[in-house]
Amino acid sequence: MTDLNKLGQQAKESAYQLGLLDTATKNQLLAKMADALEANTPVILEANAQDLAKSDDYGIKETMKDRLRLTEERIKEMADGIRQVIQLPDPIGEVEKMWKNADGLMIGRQRVPLGVIGIIYESRPNVTTDAASLCFKTGNAVILRGGKEAFYSNQILVKILQDTLVANDFSPYAIQFIDDTSHAIANELMRLTEYLDVLIPRGGAGLIQRVKETATVPVIETGTGNNHVYVDKDAQLQMALDIAVNAKVQRPSVCNAIETLLVHQDVAEFFLPKLAETLDGQVEFRGDERALPFLPNASVATEEDWATEYLDYILAVKVVDSIEEAITHINRYNTKHSEAIVTDNYFASQKFLKEVDAAAVYVNASTRFTDGFVFGFGAEIGISTQKLHARGPMGLPELTSTKYIVYGDGQIRG
Amino acid sequence: MTDLNKLGQQAKESAYQLGLLDTATKNQLLAKMADALEANTPVILEANAQDLAKSDDYGIKETMKDRLRLTEERIKEMADGIRQVIQLPDPIGEVEKMWKNADGLMIGRQRVPLGVIGIIYESRPNVTTDAASLCFKTGNAVILRGGKEAFYSNQILVKILQDTLVANDFSPYAIQFIDDTSHAIANELMRLTEYLDVLIPRGGAGLIQRVKETATVPVIETGTGNNHVYVDKDAQLQMALDIAVNAKVQRPSVCNAIETLLVHQDVAEFFLPKLAETLDGQVEFRGDERALPFLPNASVATEEDWATEYLDYILAVKVVDSIEEAITHINRYNTKHSEAIVTDNYFASQKFLKEVDAAAVYVNASTRFTDGFVFGFGAEIGISTQKLHARGPMGLPELTSTKYIVYGDGQIRG
Known part of the structure; x- marks a missing residue:
């Protein structure tokens, strides 16, 4: 049985040391981690083969199996990912602004690490090295809890990173891995208030919902995207078609793809038949009663369709009277992505x-x-769909907090 | 029985309208609220008298009774507090930065309201009007849950603000009050994930601990301050004395006062007798074994003393070997204030x-x-002691979130 309190305690102590490292030292350690991944390619592939061997037992689809599979090239990409993190500016220590107050105090707001970050994530093993390197660069200790599908891969990856830290006289507890894929341990992590400064769940709607109901630690919700394209009456129809098709089928399994298309009634009869033609045989349509006449083979959209993130080749379609109706529909059903x-x-x-x-x-x-x-942040730890702390794509600054540093010359309050 | 889901639903709808108001309209409504408070002075005093009449039943100390008591002058101060909020710049709508990405998209990060804010607070009725006006100015709907000691005062204050909103054709649900001072309803509010974007508890260590254990909504912890002054071996002793005395006794009941003084062993014998002399009869000392010889009448400090926020005329004192020992002690026992x-x-x-x-x-x-x-923010909704979203004194920007607004000309992702 994993002792999360012990992991938390170790992480907290390690975070303190890590927070004091200068950028050059952090970058040197990251470079050694990247090299170690490449040097250990055979053992990583061996562990990954163990995961793949189990993937049928877990009923994993072929597309997901592909995301799980590691190759020599993909391991090199993981190492290169860490090398890209080295190139990013280190936000820690930056004083965003400094001013003199009425009492003559010089007050500066300085970026500091958050402390200990927990991350719960699903299949892909590259998340392990991405998240570990981003947290390390920002001076945060991380506790990783990956999915069962990539268990052996994740385990060996973290071991390699930890061995590198130890070989360079640094605490291995800066990057820890929970050796237990049960729901029970995940729930416990969600309530580890004494040690976790923030928990970032990366996964589907089910995980996010469970976190919402269970977590008492500070959370940054990520990922679920029930997104829309609204084709206005004044849209250029070819542009609308290009955007709708791209947003739906360029990569339907990701959180920034769309699930519902809204179209103004004035242009529905021109736009929808073109859309149906373009996506014929590729996308299953579910339309409201005004959309159906223009969508051959479409089925009737139900209330549930408006609220569903398909992550698949399915598109719900609704005809609206006005932009107001489109906005109301979006604000009612979207996941704020x-x-x-x-x-x-x-x-x-x-x-x-x-x-x-x-x-x-x-x-x-x-x-x-x-x-x-794509936004230009050079990295991404996830896409926040909540309003507190961070919203939208999160880069390195979103993994930091601040503290006020105050220079006085003997001031007391009157 | 208060139906929190109903309050939440109303708040959410109202927040949407409120988020679209321009600054001038919000300021006009705030000005009318301020005027209405003054115009209703007699009924406020009457409600406050009801609270004061009950205060003995609640066993409230004289100092706290004083904070609860309203006068004509204090009601004017509350109105003037709202008028000060009108003068503050409105952060909503501000685009902090905007850039063009590699795809030619113009991406801007814009300040938007958080949405619905819950605030749980204790005795002082001026928190009601302060919090309501700060949330209103930042376009957030607020659900207030004040303490039982100020129940009638809070209730009438919110009613006056709501009546003003209605009289000006705006939704009263922008500012709501929970008519129930039970722990049960507070706990329910802490778990109102469907409607609350953030909960700000303002109160003592007991409340903060309960929120930590119970809340599943996003929280900004505030207030508890187990703070220290460390007198270094190279300190100017008169400056150290002035600062220690100010930090302890200028107002011991507030969260930024100190609870423990740490002094370097090289200067303890010079500094502590002066401190004891200065605070003699005013402060009760609790010292570690090396401090005791220099503090007449001090009792022995226990482990518990190092962790306690007295909020009273009590000071724990410890002699340390080095600055390292001081920092270790602080990071172990402090509440990060x-x-x-x-x-x-x-x-x-x-x-x-x-x-x-x-x-x-x-x-x-x-x-x-x-x-x-004092920091120059012009307002304060509380002092965050957590690392997520906001840390330290929170002004208007800390009551906002952001969204990315993106201007394209037909871009699709390749």
Whole structure:
């Protein structure tokens, strides 16, 4: 039985040391971790083969198996991922602003690590090295709890990182792995208030819901995206078609793909048949009663469809009377992730940007751009769908906190 | 029985409308609220008299009774507090930065309201109008749950604010009050995940601990301050004395006062007798074995003393061998609020600023300065002692979230 309190205690002590490291030292350790991954390619592949051998027992689909499978090239990519993190600026220590107050105190707001970060995630083993290196770079100790599908891969990856730390006289507890894939231990992690400064769950709607109900530690919710494209009456129909198709099928299994298309009644009869034709045989349509006449082979959309993140080649379609109805529908059913309008109308674009409640709101662009790398952050630890602390793609600064440093010359309060 | 789901639903709808108001409209409504408070002075005093009449039943101390008592002047101060909020810049709508990414998308990060904020607080009725006006200014709906001691005062204050909203054709549900002072309803509020975007508890260690164990909604912990002044071997003793005395007795009942004084062994014999003399008869000392010889009438400090926020005229005192021992003691026992070193030594000051884990770390100044007004924020909704979202004194920007607004011209992801 894993003793989470022990892991938490170790992480806390390690976080303190880690928080005091300078950037050069952190980068040197990260470089050694990257080298160690490559040097240990055979044992990683061996562990990964153990996971793959079990994947049929777990009933894992072929597409997921592919994401789980490691190759020499993919291990090199993981190492290169760590090398990219080395190149990123270190936010720790930065004083964002400093001012003199009325008492003559110089007050500065300085970026510091969060402390101990817990991450619960699912299949892909590259998340292990990505998350570990991003947390390390920002001076945070991390406690990783991966899914059972990648258990052996994750375990060996963390062991290699820890061995590297020990070989370089640093605490291995900066990066820890929970050797237990039960729900019970995950729930315990969600309530480890004494040690965890934040928990980041990365996974499907089921995990996020469980975290919401269970967690008492500070949480950054990530990932679930029930997103929409709204085709306005003043849309350029070819642009709308390109954006809708891209947002739906370029990669349907990711959180920034769309699940429902909304179309203004004035253009539905022109737009929907083209959409149906373009995606014929590739996408299953579920339409409301006004959309159905323009969508051959579509089934009737139910209330549940509006609320579902399919992550699949399925698209719900609804015809709306107005932009107001589109915005109301979106704000009612979305998961506050990514939303787009296609329009040539200035006022419609401004209204949509202002009134739609989501982490990222687009005018005339695909929702698929919601991504830390694409936004230019150089890294991504996840996409926050909550409003506290971080919203949207999270880069290195989102893994930090602040403290006020105050320089006085004897001031007391009168 | 209060139906929190109903309050939550109403708050959510109201928050949506409130989020769309422009600054001038919000300020006009706030001005009318301020006027209405003054105009209703007699009924407020009447409700406050009801609270005061009950205060003996609740066993409230005289100092607390004083904080509960309203007068014509104090009601005017509450109204003026709202008028000060009107003067503050409105952070909503501000685009902090905007850049063009590699795909030619213009991406801006814009400040938006958090949505629905819950606040659990204790006795003082002025918190009701302060919190309501700060949340309103930042476009957030608020659900207030005050303590039983100020129940009638809080109730009438919220009613006056709501009546003002209704009289001006705005939803009264922007500012709601929970008509129930039971622990059960507070616990329910802590788990209202469907509606609350954040919960801010303002109160003592007991409340904060209960929130920590119970809350599943996002929380900003506030307030508890087990703070220290460390007198270094290179301190100017008169400055150290002034700062220690100010931090302890200028107002011992507040969260930025100190509870423990740490003194370097090299200066203990000079400093402690002066401290004892200065605070003789005013402060009860509890010392470790090395401090006791220099503190006449002191009792022996126990392990519990190091961890206690007295909020009273009591000071724990410990002699340390080194700055390292001081920092270790602080990081072990503090509540991450406010910490100060007194020293003339450059390296000691930098070490303390870097290694002490707290929201505000001071060199040669009293911890009593940790305060949103003193820091220059113009307002304060509380002092966060957690690391997520906000740390230290929280002003208006800490009551906001962000969203990315993205301007494209037809981009799709390749």
